[in-house]
Amino acid sequence: xxxxAVWALGELEDASAVPVLATAAKDRDPxxxxxxxxxxxxxxxxxxxxxxxxxxxxxxxEVRKTAIxxxxxxxDGGxxxxxxxxxxxxxxxxxxxxxxxxxxxxDGLxxxxxxxxxxxxxEDVRATxxxxxxxxxxPRARxxxxxxxxxxxxxxxxxxxxxxxxxxxxHDPHVHVHVNPRIKVKP
Numbered sequence: 001x002x003x004x005a006v007w008a009l010g011e012l013e014d015a016s017a018v019p020v021l022a023t024a025a026k027d028r029d030p031x032x033x034x035x036x037x038x039x040x041x042x043x044x045x046x047x048x049x050x051x052x053x054x055x056x057x058x059x060x061x062e063v064r065k066t067a068i069x070x071x072x073x074x075x076d077g078g079x080x081x082x083x084x085x086x087x088x089x090x091x092x093x094x095x096x097x098x099x100x101x102x103x104x105x106x107d108g109l110x111x112x113x114x115x116x117x118x119x120x121x122x123e124d125v126r127a128t129x130x131x132x133x134x135x136x137x138x139p140r141a142r143x144x145x146x147x148x149x150x151x152x153x154x155x156x157x158x159x160x161x162x163x164x165x166x167x168x169x170x171h172d173p174h175v176h177v178h179v180n181p182r183i184k185v186k187p
Contacts, residue, residue, distance in 0.1 A: 002029070022051040034066045053079065083105070099132045123155060145164050
């Protein structure tokens with residue numbers, strides 16, 4: 001019943017539900033905590049950022065991933081520091097999704113952490129970090145992206161090449177890079 005109630009609050013997409021969802025985020029059932037994170041992402045209110053940052057430290061990886069997804073949906077620079085920290089999570093899916101969320105936010109404070117993520121042991125993290133740097137479009141990323149063009153994995157090289165093109169004024173509308181952090185967010 002709690003799970004359905006939290007889902008319904010997300011479907012309403014009303015910021016007045018944020019305090020109720022903050023309470024649901026403390027539920028003993030990880031499914032309810034994950035659903036609360038999803039609902040906060042659907043509402044897209046910066047009022048939910050502190051709750052989502054707390055959920056990013058949840059012991060259950062699926063809860064952490066959904067909280068990170070929600071922060072990417074909210075697109076508020078206030079979450080950059082927490083997302084940068086999550087780039088060091090033990091779960092590569094959490095790290096890749098953190099890079100994605102930083103790309104969605106497009107804040108220059110994410111450049112240095114994302115440059116570090118270009119050296120991650122996981123290829124999806126590296127490719128997503130390159131994509132995120134392209135979304136931010138800062139010339140400060142040029143050197144790291146140029147180095148990423150020599151990565152042993154093709155998807156990382158392609159993402160780095162796309163990102164470097166975003167730094168130039170003459171964007172090629174025919175060049176597309178698709179990154180897919182391994183997460184499935186379900187209502």
